[in-house]
Amino acid sequence: MGLEKFKDRNVGIQQYKVVEHEAFPKSNAQKFARVMKRMVKGELFVGLWVTLRTMYQALFQDDMHTVKYPFEKLPISPRYRAIHEMLRLLESGHYRCIGCGLCEKICISDCIKIDTKYDENQRKEVTEYTINFGRCIFCGYCAEVCPELAIVHGGRYETSSQQRASFSIFEDMLTPIDALSSQKEYPGFGAVSPNADDNIKKTPLAY
Amino acid sequence: MDAIIIETIIKAIIVLSVIAALAGFGTFIERKVLAFMQRRLGPMHVGPFGLLQLAADGIKLFTKEDIIPQHANRLIFMIAPIITAATAFIALAAVPLLPEFTLFGYTVHPIVADLNVGILFILGAMASGLYGPLLAGMAQANKWGIIGSARTAILFMSYEVVTGLSLLAPIMLVGSLSLIDFNNAQSGGIGEWMVWQQPLAFILFLIAGFAETNRTPFDLLEHEAEVVSGYATEYSGMRWGMFFIGEYANMITIGFMASLIFFGGFNDLGFIPGFLAIILKVSFFFFLMLWVRASWPHVRPDQLMWLCWKVLMPIALLNVLITGLVMMV
Amino acid sequence: MSEITIKIDGREYKTQEGEYILNAARANDVFIPAICYLTRCSPTLACRICLVEADGKQVYACNAKVKEGMEVTVSTPNILKERRAIMEVYDVNHPLQCGVCDKSGECELQNYTLEIGVDSQSYSIPDTKRENTNWSSVLHYDAGLCIVCERCTTVCKDMIGDAAIKTGARGGEKLSKEAKDSMPKDAYAMWNKLQKSIIVPSNGTEHTNCSDCGECTAVCPVGALVSRDFVYSSNAWELERVPATCAHCSSGCQIYYEKKHTSIANPDEKIYRVTNEWNFVSLCGAGRFGYDFQNDVEGKDVEAFEQAINAFKKADTIKFNSAITNEEAFMLQLLKEKLGVKLINHDAKAFKDFLDSYSKASGSSLYGSDFREVMKSDFVISVGASLRNDNPNARYAFNNVQKMNKGAGLYFHPVGDMLVPTFGKSVEVFNHKVGQEEAVLYLILDLFGDKDKLPVQTKDYLASFHKTVKKTIKEKVMESVTSTVVDKETGESKEVTKKVPKMVDKEVEVDENGLVSILGGSDNFAETFEKMMKKKENFSLIIGEDLYFHPRARNLSRLVALIEDVCDMNLVMIPPRTNSLGVAMICNLDEEESGYIVGYNEHGHFRLGARGFSKLDIPALNQQEGTFVTMNKVVVPTNPALEYKGYELNDILNEFDIGLDETIDFTPKLARFDGFKDIEFDDLPNGYTNTGKENRGYIIDNISVEKQAVSVVEFNDSIVLEGEIAYRCNPQRQFNDFTDKSHQINEEFALYVSPSKAQTLEEEVEVEFDKDTTLKLKVVVDDRIDGDIVLVPDFKSHQNIYSIFGKDRYKTVTIKKG
Incomplete structure (x- = not known):
């Protein structure tokens, strides 16, 4: 299933029919009549037909629903909140994080920690940044509060690990510098809304 | 005489190994067919299309630890699965599997023993298979097992009646208990198939056959939603595997009986040679059982008994009576 | 000062006469926005946001004094418009990089922008490039963030006294004409000034030449001024504040240690900075930057502890200094009582002797006043204290009196x-000669004393210095000239009245004071003094360490008592070290050390110390609970900022069965000594109220003692030192081993000399005290020193400087090529 199809599932719109229950047989004669009726009417064969048709469709009309999971993966929603990614600036390749500490402050499971320092370019340098994924509940507040769209939720959801050491540090989450060209602008939770321009007012720094 | 003994032993070994292998293969087919009917793929990873899955399962079953519960009756617990498997294969002894053929100038009758009371033997052997689940359930000191074995008793004994009565009418028509005679009686093409003369008997036999082989919708013996695994609750490894093989061998036996008694057996069917015709017919009945399992729900035990004693048995009796009347007239 | 009643927004409040409206409101918990105003400093009128309406007129609350029955309205529609415009102007070109700013979360610009509800901007002007600079080893100035509220310059001038920074030209674009017409008046005036100015070091270079106290970083409302060490190292909200007391000098300033974990990899806590209630207390460089002197130990060193116990068992002397808490001093006193050892503490001993002698002469156990009173006075005299080095708060008080009270000194x-x-x-x-301190005190007696109260002998002695001479002098006659001057910075024109002196020859009879000339005073001191005394009502005398370490300290103490008696002066003394006053009150100190010496933070045969190179580690003063007695005679509590894992003195006392469960259990037991009270440590407050009232600990009772009839003796010049003189005095920001350990305090252990003296010396010299004692020291120039006396620091205890100088603070030395 492609992303387009995935998005067009119309989840939530189903056409249910209400089944009318027939009266429950009371006498033995009625029960016998119902058995005979059902036998003759062939309701049983409807069931057989349905399964046979399904088998035909599955085998010959490409309607097999199995996803061979480790080899095939279903697309996930852009708003899915999986393992965090730290993005870079597309022009310079410098990481976007400015070390403001808002994610650290807002984190409700207290799993983000930042170390910063004053670097030789007179900028705030992030010396270390860790998220304890053993604690993270993937609520997405960090991505939402980030003023620079630097920390976002990626699509990496296979996150089981046997060691705490595997729980991430800055370099693990940062877009590799050679993969900069494939870095996508984050469309999900906390991203700038499409009509953001309409809502902009003159800020205190208008010039 | 010696030749017959040797021939019979060879036939028995071949039948045993081929049918046992087919039973194993049947599990694979069942899983595949059920999967397809549910839009799944079924086993796919071991071998091409998952074909070697049954080998993997076999290895697994053979190598698993043989666990016997502490308070079980050890001897009976150990014997019970053998009874099931053995009776299933014994029943096959009187079944002509293929038409006669000549191998290296020697005419082979692909039946282990052409008994003149074939049908009776088969029914008897299959019926004695009841002791497998019954003893297994009672020996394992487990409440689910007890319930399973009780269900076994009522199910097998009840439906034995229907099987017997439903087959009585065709037997009256053919006038023999040998399945080869049944086959020969229908050698005149599709028009002479017994099913046309005895449709009701066929339906009754089929329903009873489902029950005898413990298949959905009558698989009350090991209905996992109610009694965990019924008589097989405490079994594991190869002992559990023998129940399984017995069940599938029974399914094959029922398939052969239905084909031989009602559907013209291994007679040539137009351009289809006899041996292929019977394989196709048996395959269809095997598939039918899987198909039904994929489609229909279980019945309740009380419905099962009601169906047997109040519906099927009277109809079967009526059928015998009517057949007799027709024959007399 | 009498109590009056004013109305703010219709409610009545009581306040003091002569108070500014802003302070009156703050004292009564009424909020008036204000950015540039600093309590205890002169109003700057830079922000103009404290605009209020008083009796129907718009005034600046920081600048207008309250009157009886005054009706103040905090906000009128026009004032709200002004405030909104002012905040918008502050936000013009202020970088929106709160994310990286150190002040974010405690920024007054953020707070007021939100408080006043600035959600959009009406003004704009091209920005000027403003560079980040490092003004000194500790000061970092980010001009881009500066809103030129001038709090830093104000505090530097009015409180610290360095006046090391001032407003300079920014070179920004001129405001447009239409802005002037369209904008609210005050907002325009504020912007006009803001657009033209920036803060620069006042000596015209890139770097400030100041005492590096960092008070400017404390008062900065935005992130423009931050200490270099703290820049971008932590957000304000992450830091946990521990109220404490600065451990370095006897001021005992209230501070907050602000701490959090060291780094992600290291969860141990670390102090990131020290903050203070800058409206009410000013720190020095040692207090602000000397915080990382904690003693990091892994755990309890059982072996060393046993050695320590053995050392105490065979000890004859325990030697210590006064950088300890009252509780530690008490425990040492208990050890003395139990083990019969001698207690040696050079600084406290000298101070104690001086105090004892003083109280015998004066009849009270302690000096009569404190530095809060000194700050209120308008004439302050300092004797025997190197103000700049000995005690920063004494210096701030001296300076503040000049600036705020139109005082003299x-x-x-x-x-x-x-x-x-x-x-x-x-x-x-x-700049009198060394040894003339008695003459100084006689001069003070002569100048300020009520002659009728003096003993006849002394009165006659003073009179003997006076003689009347005829002199032709040039007299200055002041002429008032009024001219109109255009202020370069603001563009406003002012009328300035200048007094232009004219010289006129005149022959007069002059009373010549021999004491003045003995002390090296200028010839026209009498005239100068007359001017200084104009409109002065409240006098203070600061006594420093030179007098305690003086061959004739006893006579000096009697003279001091006599001055307090006859001159109506606030008398304060500067205890030489952090808790010298407390130690002097608690410990029974001995004269001479002998035998086996256990050094407690001091040099000895067995050394216990918090500095890290001792045999047994003890907690440093930021790692333990306890109390100090400050020079204001207040017992103040301090709290541990960091964990200490090793042994402390109480453990040793427990080995001798005289310890208690916790060190602070000794606090109420201090009541055994005169003046202390029976109050639990946990009941001691440590903070300030909105009025600026110090609410810390408790004040020591000044107990009356039996007054003994003592007489002062005449001075003579026999003790005056001549030749090469060394003065025991620490450089600014260095007080003890702990300041020395702090990484931001880098004044080294060297010989400090004036620039002129430095030209006669090599880079490294050998200072010979006597034949056996020499010190090899590097020569460091301190361009604020004048004259030939060289300064030998004593902050390193293992150099044993106190023993070299003995009972004096000045020594004649020979300086050789090193």
Whole structure:
């Protein structure tokens, strides 16, 4: 299933029919009549037909629903909140994080920690940044509060690990510098809304 | 005489190994067919299309630890699965599997023993298979097992009646208990198939056959939603595997009986040679059982008994009576 | 000052007469927005946001004084419009990088922008490039963030006295004409000034030449001024504040240690900075930057502890200094009582002797006043204290009196100082000879004393210095000339009245005071003094360490008592070290050390110390609970900022069965000594109220003692030192081993000399005290020293400087090529 199809599932719109229950047989004669009726009417064969048709469709009309999971993966929603990614600036390749500490402050499971320092370019340098994924509940507040769209939720959801050491540090989450060209602008939770321009007012720094 | 003994032993070994292998293969087919009917793929990873899955399962079953519960009756617990498997294969002894053929100038009758009371033997052997689940359930000191074995008793004994009565009418028509005679009686093409003369008997036999082989919708013996695994609750490894093989061998036996008694057996069917015709017919009945399992729900035990004693048995009796009347007239 | 009633927004409040409206409101918990105003400093009128309406007129609350029955309205529609415009102007070109700013979360610009509800911007102007600079080893100035509220310059001038920074030209674009017409008046005036100015070091270079106290970083409302070490190292909200007391000098300033984990990899807590209630207390460089002196130990060193116990068992002397808490002092006293050892503490001993002698002469156990009173006075005299080095708060008080109270000052000290004369126009400096301190006190008696109260002998002695001479002098006659001057910075024109002196020859009879000339005073001191005394009502005398370490300390103490008696002066003394006063009150100190010496933070045969190179580690003063007695005679509590894992003195006492469960269990037991009270440590407050009232600990009772009839003796010049003189005095920001350990305090252990003296010396010299004692020291130039006396620091305890100097603070030395 492609992303387009995935998005067009119309989840939530189903056409249910209400089944009318027939009266429950009371006498033995009625029960016998119902058995005979059902036998003759062939309701049983409807069931057989349905399964046979399904088998035909599955085998010959490409309607097999199995996803061979480790080899095939279903697309996930852009708003899915999986393992965090730290993005870079597309022009310079410098990481976007400015070390403001808002994610650290807002984190409700207290799993983000930042170390910063004053670097030789007179900028705030992030010396270390860790998220304890053993604690993270993937609520997405960090991505939402980030003023620079630097920390976002990626699509990496296979996150089981046997060691705490595997729980991430800055370099693990940062877009590799050679993969900069494939870095996508984050469309999900906390991203700038499409009509953001309409809502902009003159800020205190208008010039 | 010696030749017959040797021939019979060879036939028995071949039948045993081929049918046992087919039973194993049947599990694979069942899983595949059920999967397809549910839009799944079924086993796919071991071998091409998952074909070697049954080998993997076999290895697994053979190598698993043989666990016997502490308070079980050890001897009976150990014997019970053998009874099931053995009776299933014994029943096959009187079944002509293929038409006669000549191998290296020697005419082979692909039946282990052409008994003149074939049908009776088969029914008897299959019926004695009841002791497998019954003893297994009672020996394992487990409440689910007890319930399973009780269900076994009522199910097998009840439906034995229907099987017997439903087959009585065709037997009256053919006038023999040998399945080869049944086959020969229908050698005149599709028009002479017994099913046309005895449709009701066929339906009754089929329903009873489902029950005898413990298949959905009558698989009350090991209905996992109610009694965990019924008589097989405490079994594991190869002992559990023998129940399984017995069940599938029974399914094959029922398939052969239905084909031989009602559907013209291994007679040539137009351009289809006899041996292929019977394989196709048996395959269809095997598939039918899987198909039904994929489609229909279980019945309740009380419905099962009601169906047997109040519906099927009277109809079967009526059928015998009517057949007799027709024959007399 | 009498209590009056004013109305703010219709409600009645009581306040003091002569108070500014802003302070009156703050004291009564009424909020008036204000950015540039600093309590205890002069109003700057830079922000203009404290605009209120008083009796129907718009006034600045920081600048207008309350009157009886005054009706104040905090917000009128027009004022709200002004405030909104002012905040918008502050936000013009202020970088929106709160994310990286150190001040984010405690920024007054953020707070007021939100408080006043600035959600959009009406003004704009091209920005000027403003560079980040490092002004000194500790000061970092980000001009881009600066809103030129001038709090830093104000505090530097009015409180610290350095006046090391001032407003300079920014080179920004001129405001447009239409802005002037369209904008609210005050907002325009504020912007006009803001657009033209920036803060620069006042000496015209890139770097400030100041005492590196960092008070400017404390008062900065935005992130423009931050200490270099703290820049971008932590967000304000992450830091946990521990209220404490600065452990370095006897001021005992209230501070907050702000701490959090060291780094992600290291969860141990670390102090990131020290903050203070800058409206009410000003720190020095040692207090602000000397915080990382904690003693990091892995755990309890059982072996060393046993050695320590054995050492105490065979000890004859316990030697310590006064950088300890009262509780530690008490425990040492208990050890003395139990083990019969001698207690040696050089600084406290000298101070104690001086105090004892003083109280015998004066009849009270302690000096009569404190530094809060000194700050309120308008004439302050300092004797025997190197103000700049000995006690920063004494210096701030001296300076603040000049700036805020239109005060005058007299500074008596042998070592010339370039900074003190800059505190105010009415500061007169006497660089007398070493040993003439008695003459100084006689001069004070002569100048300020009520002659009728003096003993006849003394009165006659003073009179013997006076003689009447005829002199032709040139007299200055002041002529008032009024001219209109255009202020370059603001573009406003003012009428300035200047007094232009004219010289006129005149022959007069002059009373010549021999004491003045003995002390090296200027010839026209009498005239100067007359001017200084104009409109002065409240006098203070600061006594420093030179007098305690003086061959004739006893006579000096009697003279001091006599001055307090006859001159109506606030008398304060500067205890030489952090808790010298507490130790002097608690410990029974001995004269001479002998035998096996256990050094407690001091040099000895067995050394216990918090500095890290001792045999047994003890907690440093930021790692333990306890109390100090400050120079204001207040017992103040301090709390541990960091964990300490090793042994402490109480553990040793427990080995001798005289310890208690916790060190602070000794706090109420201090009541055993005169003046202390029976109050639990946990009941001691440590903070300030909105009025600026110090609410810390408790004040020590000044107990009356039996007054003994003592007489002062005449001075003679026999003890005056001549030749090469060394003065035991620490550089600024260095007080003890702990300041030395702090990484931001880098004044080294060296010989500090004036620039002129440095030219006669090599880079490294050998200072010979006597034949056996020499010190090899590097020569460091301190351009605020004047004269030939050289300064030998004593902050390193293992150098044993106190023993070298003995009972004096000055020594004649020979300086050789090193």
